[in-house]
Amino acid sequence: MSQTTDTLSKDNIFEVLSSSRRRYVIYYLYSHEGTAELKELARHIAAWESGAPLESITDEETRRVYISLYQTHLPKLAEFDIVRYDSDARIAELTPRADQLSRYLDTKPAQSLPWPLYYAVLSVISVVLLLGLWFQVPPFDAMNGNTVAFLIAIGVIGITVAHYLYNRQRGGKNMATIESLIE
Template sequence: MSSADNTPERERLSEDLIFDVLKNRRRRYTLHYLKQQDRPVELSELAEQVAAWENNTTVEGLSANERKSVYTSLYQTHLPKLADAGIVDYNQNRGVVELSANAAQLEGYLRPQDEFPWIRYYLALAVVSAVLVIGDFLDVPPFSAIPNEIWGVLIVAAFAFSALAHYLRRRRLARQERPSNVES
């Protein structure tokens, strides 16, 4: 705890630690589910969902052995490792786990991949905007027929709309039900 404000201190996770934690699929599934729920989760609920993803089935379709295997490994190995790394808060006695503040450092490593080529899109939008501005500046018809203010509003609106679409798409991807590497 920080003595100044009584909030937990966020420790900087090393890249080696992050890669070590994330090299295991079961831990990645665990982090995905905890992020999705955004609340403390009971170990049994977590184990069922992770087992369902691992076995490509629903929670209802799991066998007792599949549940028990995942529950045991989460209880004995994976959750203590995540807790020792400071990524989750794990109360082993109560069987409750939730993401800690340090989990935010994993965001760039766990984010579902967006197949849309946003970099190329924004580059093309910038090139088109530059052509419009240069055409207007050089009084090339039809660019010179439209007032500068209109061009400015159109270009800003195009970037604003694009940024909003990008943001909403990322939010949708982040909230997807299954982790990105689980087959449908």
């Protein structure tokens, strides 16, 4: 029974998130560029569940999780089109629909650069430049209005581009929210 609507209902979302193994699957896929081989996924989940280092996980522990993922959890995630699972290649991949889960996760702030502070500093510098120009305070008296306007525009463009590139590099994902899946 595949879910065909574009938006998941709250009941469906809570059903998906009710299992720690499904949350582990989603977390692992988010933190590994959205795709994983089933055996490697099972190994990592076995390690998380046991609290043991990855290297100490036995084949038996991996197999136990593998079977559970293969028979229960990946089909459930595929049913709601959150994960696409290729049973022949044994590869799981997040779908764009997985992003609908984020609003139901812990939203503690991600560690990020203090962008509001950078914009505030640029605003203060802009005001100082304009006031210095207006009151003809040295060294601002040597500048003209066009130079000040150009410097302010370059500052705004520079911070805006840096902010955009920073967010793009992070993939637009708030990993602190995604990490709440396994806490």
